[in-house]
Amino acid sequence: MMDLAWIEAALVSARPKAVGALLRHFRDLDTAEEAFQDASLRALKHWPLNGPPRDPTAWLIMVGRNVAIDGKRRQAREAPLPEEDRLSDLEDAESPMAERLDEADYRDDVLRLLFICCHPALTLAQQIPLALRIVSGVPVREIARAFLVGEAAMEQRITRAKARIAAAALPFETPGAVERAERLDAVATMVYLIFNEGYSAAGAERDRAALAGEAIRLARLLLRMFSNEPEIMGLAALLLLQHARTPARFDAEGAVILLEAQDRGLWNRSMIAEGLALIDKAMRHRAPAPYQVQAAIAALHARAARPEETDWAQIDLLYATLERMQPSPVVTLNRAVAVSRTRGAAAALEMVEPLGDRLSGYFPFHGLKGALLCELGRIDEARTAFGRAIALAGTVAEAAHIRMHLDSLTKNS
Amino acid sequence: MLYAILCYDSEDVVWAWTKEEEAAAMARLGVVVEKLAKQGRLGPVARLLPTTSATTLRKGRDQLVIDGPFAETKEQLLGFYIVECTDLDQALETAKELAGASGTAGAFEIRPLAVFRPGGPVG
Incomplete structure (x- = not known):
């Protein structure tokens, strides 16, 4: 059975x-x-009767290919399909097929499939749904729910994306080393963005939150095929270490709980263990890059059994490294959090204030600024900053968290 | 006689289990495991992290460290050690020491554990 x-x-x-x-x-x-x-439909029918094939992937490719070729022939000549039994008699066909398709073939095939989904002719709003549909096989209904649009609208978005791709020249030749690295880079970014979609929705929107799990699956898939790429190890480690904290990130009302206030007992230990193992592997390559650095920061949080044990000095250093690799006001803002622990709120505020021009529309900027001002006893200014933050909050959970700060200000003043 | 029972399955499938599926499988296995423990027949139980977390050390004169699991089919699984290590570097150092002492070719796959239960006295 x-x-x-x-x-x-x-x-x-x-x-x-x-x-x-x-x-x-x-x-x-x-x-x-x-x-x-x-091929999947045939598998559902045949595998329970005959047992699973030795190599399910090779079986599905072979059957899928035969069915599609037969379908085309039938269309061309109106010839009847061969008997079902003949078509599915794969006992002999399976082994040579499996031998011919070694991991190297799969590697470029999967990479191409993912790379097509992040084709520059597509917008980001098309790329992620297309990847979820084509690569992960998520039903359109679920993708539509995750992106809060109707099923028909999502179906249309995906169809349009496919039409654009069909019109563009697709890269079917086997990529060279440089090209392969470029593709891997683009694909890693897409996996990271899929994760972020899910991560930012966790707690509030269940359907969208499931995207984080999909992204981890894709990262593991990449890692298995590109097993000696430290930046892919870093990506997978980063996603696992972040996702491990999800059960502790929201309270019963759905408000955000910041890292330091989280119940660390709720963190997923096996995801943390896997993330730490991967960052260990990556560091051996001595080729630091942004995902690895971010994963190393997440690892320092994961290693601290209590918030007081967090190695903020090391986190400050890692953010400084990240700032050099990938200068961005958001990275500086994150660094300021570490600085507030090592050198105090005044030093952190000094770092945060010049970012105002570029981050004036960014919710966390006003949230952090409010918290720092509050710590320095500048209550009126803190209230203004929190007010801006609420106005910019992207989710109910974010707004609820800031409202809590505001309430405590009112109580204490 | 002590027997090792080695678990093989698709890690894609097992590591994609939901919390509920995971809990259900562990509950079913737990019944058997607890029975064995009560009979004093249960030794250590370990669950390994996915193969993506593995590193392989090729033994022999030129020791070679490779990312990923042991993938050859020419050699067979002959045994294993479970060693406490602070990090992968220490695990590799230990594996290299063992490799030097073993004097044969072959390989060690170094894989962190997800779960470990030491077990009672057996044998």
Whole structure:
């Protein structure tokens, strides 16, 4: 007997490699997707009877290819489909196929599939839904819910994205080393953005929050194929260490709980262990880059059993490194948090204030400024900053958190 | 006689379990494990982190550290050690020491544990 849930999970996990290989074969996204869909239906019918194939991915590619080719032939000649049994008799076909498709093929296939989804002809609002649909196989209904649009509208967005891609020249040749690195870079950014969509929605919107888990799955997939890329280790570590804190990030009313006030007992220990192991592996390469540095910062938080044990001096240094690699007012703002712990609120405020021009529309800027002013006893100015923050809050949870600060100001003054 | 029971499954599937699926599987296994513990037959139980967290040390004259799990099929799993290490560097140092002492080719895969239960006296 075979568990249906097992088959479904196996189909989801085989999907990126199988659709990627089918895309290389047919050079058309719709055909590749349909072929995988047909193969999946056959798997649901045959695997419970015959047991799962030794290599489910190779099975799905082979069956998908045969079904699609037969479909095309039928369209061309109106010839009947071959008998179902003949079509699915894969016992002999499976092993040579599995041998021919080694990990290196899969690697470029999956990378191409992901890379197509972050094609420059597409907007970000198209890229993420397309990747979720094509690579992860998330149903359109769920993607629509995650992005708070109707199913028909999301279907249309994805169809348009596919049409744009079909019109663009797609890279089907095997990439060279430089090109492969560029693709990997673009794909890593997309995975990071998918994670952020989910991370920022956690606590409030369940459907959107599930994107964080999808992003981790994609990061693990990349890591398995590019096992000696320290920046992919860094990316996966960063996502795992951040996601581990999710159960502690909101109170019962859904308001944000800041890192230092979180119940660390709620943090997911096995995700932390995995994240720490990955950052350890990455550091051995002595090739620091932004994801690794951010993961190292997250690791320092994860390693502190209590907030007082946080190594803020080291975090300050790491943010300074990140500022050099990737200068951005947001990075400086984050560094200011560490500075407020090591050198005090006045020093941190000095760092934060010049960012006002560029971050005037950024919620965390006013939140941090308010907190620092509050610490320095400048209550009226703090109130103004918190007021701005509330006006800019993107979620109810963010607004609720700032309101709590404001309430305590009123109580204490 | 002591027996090791080694667990093989698709990590894609197992590590994508929801909290509920995870809890349900652990509860089912827990019944068996607790029975064995009561009978005094249960030794250490370990659950490994995914293969992506693994590092491999090729033994032999030129020791070589490779990212990722041990992927060859020419060699067989012959045994394992569980060692407390502060970090991967110390784990590698320990593995290199063992590799030097073993005097054979082959490899050590170094993989952190997700769960460890030391177990009672057995054998």
